[in-house]
Amino acid sequence: MGGDDAPASIVAGAQVAAEEFGVQILLVGDPEVMGDTGGIPVKPASEVVAMGAEPAASVRRLKDSSVVRAAEAVRDGEASAFLSAGNTGAAMAASLLRMGRIRGVARPAIAVPFPVLGSTPATLLDCGANADCKPEWLLQFAQLGAIYSRVRFGVVKPRVAVLTTGEEAGKGNQLVKDTCALLETADWVEACGAQYVGNIEGQDLMSGDADVIVSDGFTGNIVLKSLEGGVGLALAAIRDQLNPLAGANDTLAPLYAELDPEARGSAILLGCKQVAMISHGSSSIFAIANAIRTAAEMVEVGIVSHLRAMIEADARS
């Protein structure tokens, strides 16, 4: 029920995912408002958390909201993964309160893959779950991100970097300095099979120099949205300019697709006890279908078991 064009685009995206990718889907929300779902089963929920509502309070109060009922469906084994395009904070709160987090995870983080032209995507985390962070949390984000990079994209030994303001060691704010000190000395790489490659600057996010990029959730969120906005704006302006020119936009179609955030599916909340995914409120039918496919893949490859095994190995070391 959450999202700018919900539930219509969600229901349509679910139908595409069911037909094209063969994913089994459970829609959660008001059956009357949803209308014909093309045979996809619906778990009823009478309430909706509004897009601008205060997340934690809403999740506590609106016990029959679609976001809460969806998280409960996963908790109770009715479904294997959770996906919401609604209020991001509420989706996060519902996931954490109903599904819980993996024991040993200090703070779950939102991980988002970035396109790297002609190569494997890079994963930026945290993209917004934790505005104010501690160095130890960022250390664990590095581990969670490394496992995700290997399991999702097949990167054998993910290169982990810290997002900051200069290449040289010691550049950045106090949080980054303290985090780098931890990353340089701790034997955190053993549990997750990563390698630490030091600092990365904003202009190199999409360069392919790192597979996992660690950031506090405030900076990560702003960078993610800035890039989506800036690149999106440039591409839209170019499309408009080229429209009168025969074939130009066709020539660019593969590139547009590679740069398009919608093709990458949605963000994942790493550290949750089950698969929890979060999509943009403005997601198109295509984006929702892709997100559902990614959610199903994350269940199939057992991302949560991999994360749990890593956290346990790290606790033993």
Added chain:
Amino acid sequence: MGGDDAPASIVAGAQVAAEEFGVQILLVGDPEVMGDTGGIPVKPASEVVAMGAEPAASVRRLKDSSVVRAAEAVRDGEASAFLSAGNTGAAMAASLLRMGRIRGVARPAIAVPFPVLGSTPATLLDCGANADCKPEWLLQFAQLGAIYSRVRFGVVKPRVAVLTTGEEAGKGNQLVKDTCALLETADWVEACGAQYVGNIEGQDLMSGDADVIVSDGFTGNIVLKSLEGGVGLALAAIRDQLNPLAGANDTLAPLYAELDPEARGSAILLGCKQVAMISHGSSSIFAIANAIRTAAEMVEVGIVSHLRAMIEADARS
């Protein structure tokens, strides 16, 4: 002497600025290395602060470095504005230590104009002078930015926003929350003639929704570089794809120019007692010439007097 292709590109850029824009220039550095400057006078300096060197220590130690001598030339009235494409931290340290800051300015901030397609650029500050900030500094950045937006771009009543992670009040990290509390209650707008428009998210930086966007220097620097990198990468890929297509890149030339950071000239260190400008190390001849032109314009419009008058008015209120 600082910059990736220095001093060649700096000397060539200075020549372009002298010829095309009629700016009087004083080059500072090693005359032997510079070679023929086409008649532009040279103030000798025997040392160079390397790009990766520790800024403050280098400025203290290398008293005959080009960056220090250039700042002294402005302090001593030999020149009206300072410009460096070298080590950013050293350029900042030299400006602050030699030229000083305006009385009443807590921390100078790096201000960078962002393109807004079809409209006046928006100014983001701080883009890297202060990695860890206090709310009161951000409040003053709002004032400095408002004056700059009016004096440089003619915006009568600049709309000031805070860069954060959501539209709703209260979204963001602790620094943003504390800053917004100040911006909402203080009568800071009176001294600078601004209007406070609340939060802005990353995707709206280039939307034209605000004329001045306030941020801590860590986040601002990363966002600036991310956007330059991401948009630059997308444009380069598009140029390559379109090369075989007759006329396509010509059609896009005006758009490329509007999105090109090089055309905007360089960043300005707002709060300095004199005009201090900082260019990318990778600046082309064209970018250096533009930066010199902007520096001259900032002197002509008396940006420093405007800032000083605002700070004094604010102190009285």
